[in-house]
Amino acid sequence: MWRFIGGKILHLIPVLLLVSLAVMILINLIPGNPAYAILGTQATPSQVRIVDAQLGLNKPLVIRYIDWIGGILHGNFGTSLFTQQPVFQTIISRLPVTLELALLGEIIALVIAIPLGVLTAYKAGSLIDRSSRTVAALLVSAPGFLTGLLLAYIFGVKIAILPVTGWVPLNQGVGENLRYVLLPAITLALAQIPIFMQLLRADMIATLQEDFVLAARAKGLPTRAILLRHALRPSMFSLLTLSGVALGTLLGGTVIVESIFSLPGIGSLLIESIFNKDFITVQGIAMFIALAYVFINIVVDIGYGVLDPRIRRRSTA
Amino acid sequence: MSNPELVRADADPLMGLGGPVTGWQARALRGSAGLVRGRIGVTLALGWLVVIICLALLAPVLPLPAYFDFVGAPKVALGLHAPYLLGTDYLGRSVLVRLIWGTRISLTVGLLAVFLGMIIGLAVGMTAGFFRGRVEAVLTVFIDAALAFPPLILLLAITAVLQQKLSTLIIAFTLLTIPSFARLARANTLAIAQREFVLAARARGTGSFRIIRREILPNVILPTISYSFIIVASVMVAEGSLDYLGLGIPPPTPTWGGMIASGQQFLATNPELVFVPAVVLLLTVLSFYTLGDYGRRHLDVRQAKL
Secondary structure: OHHHHHHHHHHHHHHHHHHHHHHHOOHHHOOOOHHHHHHOOOOOHHHHHHHHHHHOOOOOHHHHHHHHHHHHHOOOOOEOOOOOOEHHHHHHHHHHHHHHHHHHHHHHHHHHHHHHHHHHHHOOOOHHHHHHHHHHHHHHHOOHHHHHHHHHHHHHHHOOOOOOOOOOOHHHOHHHHHHHHHHHHHHHHHHHHHHHHHHHHHHHHHHHOOHHHHHHHHOOOOHHHHHHHHHHHHHOHHHHHHHHHHHHHHHHHOHHHHHHOOOOOHHHHHHHHHHOOOHHHHHHHHHHHHHHHHHHHHHHHHHHHHHOHHHHHHHHO | OOOHHHHHHHOOOOOOOOOOOOHHHHHHHOOOOOOOOOHHHHHHHHHHHHHHHHHHHHOOOOOOOOOOOEOOOOOOOOOOOOOOOOOEOOOOEEHHHHHHHHHHHHHHHHHHHHHHHHHHHHHHHHHHHHHOHHHHHHHHHHHHHHHOOOHHHHHHHHHHHOOOOHHHHHHHHHHHHHHHHHHHHHHHHHHHHOOHHHHHHHHOOOOHHHHHHHHHHHHHHHHHHHHHHHHHHHHHHHHHHHHHHOOOOOOOOOOHHHHHHHHHOOOOOOOHHHHHHHHHHHHHHHHHHHHHHHHHHHHOOOOOOO
16 A cells, blocks of 8 residues: 555656756747846846846756755745736635645536436436437537637526626625636536546446345335445446546646636736736745646545445556 | 545646646536537547648648748638638738648647557557566656656756757657656556466466467557557647747647637737637637546446446
8 A cells, every 4th residue: 555655656756857948948939038027128137136036047057956946845935026926825825726626626627527427327328318318429529618608608698697897705605605706616526527427427337237236126125225236336447547637737727717717816827927027926826736636636546446446456566 | 535645646747738638636526517518519529630630741732822922911800701711810911721730730649659659658658567676666666757757847948958940859758758758658568467467378378479469469559559549638728839939839830729819919909819829728728628638438457437
């Protein structure tokens, strides 16, 4: 067990080094002197020197990299060129919005996808099964901003029951907050539901052919009990893995949705920083999201290994 | 029960962008009935793509106004009497003409970036899958690092530091697609390299390079090409998203995503300004996806009965 976890974490080190190096040299990709890109062509040499020092461009790359990694290990992602605030604190202040959005989107997706997956697996080939899968095939091809704008149009303009833009933090009233988070969360969920549903359906169909399901049926257990108590649990492994991975993806994937509904999350912070040419913040967000993404993935991996010993053996072999 | 490693290995490289799903997800969707999946779907998809590709190629010579010309009052809805059928945008420019010119951007980025990514990815993946050992270990670390990074963030970071122009987008998307092609090519190469005809070639004393070229490549390339159609669909969605965010090709050049973004402020009064380009994007993405999925069902070595 520990060997399995250790192996996973060891494998992480070169990956993280490469990722951080890629993020670090981002600024070096700017054509010409980045200071001019930030200040404009009218900048005086002394202004350029100040920005160079802020970006650390007056030091060699290796020193800069070590300094930067050292800073990140201490939770210091640098200081914004635009607001002069510490980047880490800005990210943390925006995190609740993105986190709430991602979690709620995920919960909605699971709440809808699990019953649908069970139902379509049990009634495989029926009208419900075929029609829900046709809708799913269409939904997975729809770009996020299309479903988002469609929802905004239907519920924000046509029926006008939910606000289309803006945000009320959770601590200023749960009800108000829910009104603002609902449409964006449903947009995120709509992209996940077909994927979750199909995965659960496929695994569930396989489980329903197992001998223990036949045994349960022979004992005369009601269908509901067989489906929910006996068949659902062993069919959920892949779904749980995937929903974990999807949560990691969502942390970086709410950019579009935050932009459509103008929510003050990490995604819109990233977009703002790009438009402000605030490269330190862009770097910080990129690194923060990459770290979170890698971390969630490793937790999912380990969690899966803990739940299912076969995976452990396969990976260490 | 699906193996999570396989689940992960096949997951959509551009996930988080809301594009079509690939890999195991596509396999999970495989059986679904309906219009989009059969022969009819493939024919419709091909037809749509032929039409938009022709329009995109012919855009400079078609007897239409320029995409920046004002052809009528602003925000005329689509209809038979509207200028050029699809009406005008918020400045009075022809929506149809702008859509046609936007097609050029979407198709150029989608097709060129995926083509380049496929070539490089094939080379990397086949090398890793054929030689195994240390070569594979090193390449796998690079592939894993590239895939450990949320794609949209990588994309935004690249566009943040480089100038917003066509070549930047093509480079960014090429970089983004290489790892997924490499992973697919590696997986397929691993499977092929154990087959008898490869063993026979080795026994004859054929060189590694020749085996890769004569025995492996012909077997790996077909599933890769059908996969590439699905990736084109993902790239087009991602490119549309970038344009939507204002980080793709800057105005006045028309792009589908840009048209959707500029139409958004008139969503309450003129929803067609958003939904006409959105539907065009959706149809195009669906078409590429349908063709890729069709190809996969017939060509994927993991699916075909060997």
